[in-house]
Amino acid sequence: MARDTSPIVKQSRREGYIMHPKAAKVMAKKTGIPGMHAHGRQGKQSLYSTQLREKQKVRRTYGLLEKQFAKLMDEADRSQNRGGLLPGEFLLQLLELRLDNAVYRAGFATSRRSARQLVGHGHFLLNGHRVDIPSIRLKPGDELTVRPKSTKSGYFSQMDEIIKNTYQGPLGWIKSDPKKLTISITGLPTREEAEPDIKEQLIVEYYSR
Numbered sequence: 001m002a003r004d005t006s007p008i009v010k011q012s013r014r015e016g017y018i019m020h021p022k023a024a025k026v027m028a029k030k031t032g033i034p035g036m037h038a039h040g041r042q043g044k045q046s047l048y049s050t051q052l053r054e055k056q057k058v059r060r061t062y063g064l065l066e067k068q069f070a071k072l073m074d075e076a077d078r079s080q081n082r083g084g085l086l087p088g089e090f091l092l093q094l095l096e097l098r099l100d101n102a103v104y105r106a107g108f109a110t111s112r113r114s115a116r117q118l119v120g121h122g123h124f125l126l127n128g129h130r131v132d133i134p135s136i137r138l139k140p141g142d143e144l145t146v147r148p149k150s151t152k153s154g155y156f157s158q159m160d161e162i163i164k165n166t167y168q169g170p171l172g173w174i175k176s177d178p179k180k181l182t183i184s185i186t187g188l189p190t191r192e193e194a195e196p197d198i199k200e201q202l203i204v205e206y207y208s209r
Contacts, residue, residue, distance in 0.1 A: 016057075048206075048209070050202060051202045051203070051205050051206035051209075052206060054198070054199050054202040054203055054206070055069070055202070055203045055206045055207075057198075058092075058095075058195070058198055058200075058203060061112075061195055062095045062098070062101065062112065062195075063100070063112050063113060063116055063134075064095075068135070070207065072091060072094055072095070073087075073091055073203065073204075073207050074207075075094070076088070076090040076091035076094060077204070077207070077208075083188070085191070086200075086201075086204075087204050088200030088201050088203060088204045089191045089200060091200060091203065091204075092189075092191060092194040092195070092198065092200055093188060093189055093191075093194070094137065095194070096173075096189040096193065096194050097137050097138050097139070097185075097188075097189065098134065098135055098136070098137065098138075099119055099124075099126070099131065099133070099134055099135070099136040099137075099138060099144070100112055100115040100116040100119050100134035100135070101115070102138055102144065102174060102183060102185065103115035103118060103119060103124070103144070103183065105168065105171060105174055106144075106174055106175075106176035106183040107162065107163040107166040107167050107168065107176055107178075108159065108162070108163070108166075108176065108183065109162075109166070110162070110165070110166050115134075116134045118155075119131065119132060119133070119134045120132055120134060122147070123146055123147055123150040123153075123156070124144050124145065124146060124147065124150075125144065125145045125146075125147055126138075126142060126143075126144055127142060127143060128145075130147065138185045139185065140173075140185055140186060140187050140188065141185065142184075142185040143182060143183070143184050143185070144182065144183040144184075144185075145180075145181060145182045145183075146181035146182075151181055156181060159178045159181060160178050160179070162178075163176070163178045171189070171193050172186070172187055172189075172190065172193065173185065173186055173187040173188055173189045173190075173193065174186065174189075
């Protein structure tokens with residue numbers, strides 16, 4: 001399974017955006033992009049550079065490789081079934097509906113990387129069937145449950161405590177039950193429920209060049 005294994009803290013500093021809880025502590029002390037000569041590379045950005053950085057920020061935040069992200073943007077741009085959303089807004093909705101993101105949003109993992117690992121190791125059932133592909137797109141009515149065998153692991157036996165530390169507030173499209181170890185998809189994520197501080201139109205402009 002192809003994935004980006006570069007340090008998430010470095011990625012966060014490069015994009016000036018917290019992509020993992022570990023990055024928050026580091027970025028509170030260190031500002032600017034990493035590297036010996038980084039201070040010399042922080043001049044005024046061109047429009048292209050601004051668009052590129054926004055694309056990289058969102059791609060890395062959700063943990064996609066370039067080819068995956070470009071394909072998703074193409075789908076968002078060409079789709080005739082966007083439900084009234086603009087292409088950039090639809091892109092964010094598609095990203096939110098990824099299986100690994102849903103596990104993270106439900107509070108079952110401390111980060112998207114951790115959620116991706118849990119899914120990749122086959123700990124979840126989707127509508128009763130074992131899944132191990134993080135990019136699976138969920139839809140309203142879908143239900144994720146932790147595999148019976150996995151519930152005995154030390155990780156899932158502490159789910160109450162994990163959710164206390166990862167709870168992000170109520171979301172209108174997803175519900176989790178830490179006691180039953182279930183995640184229910186109850187609707188579609190809105191633009192406001194996606195990652196904050198994203199300028200999705202810059203991403204659309206980047207790919208339309």
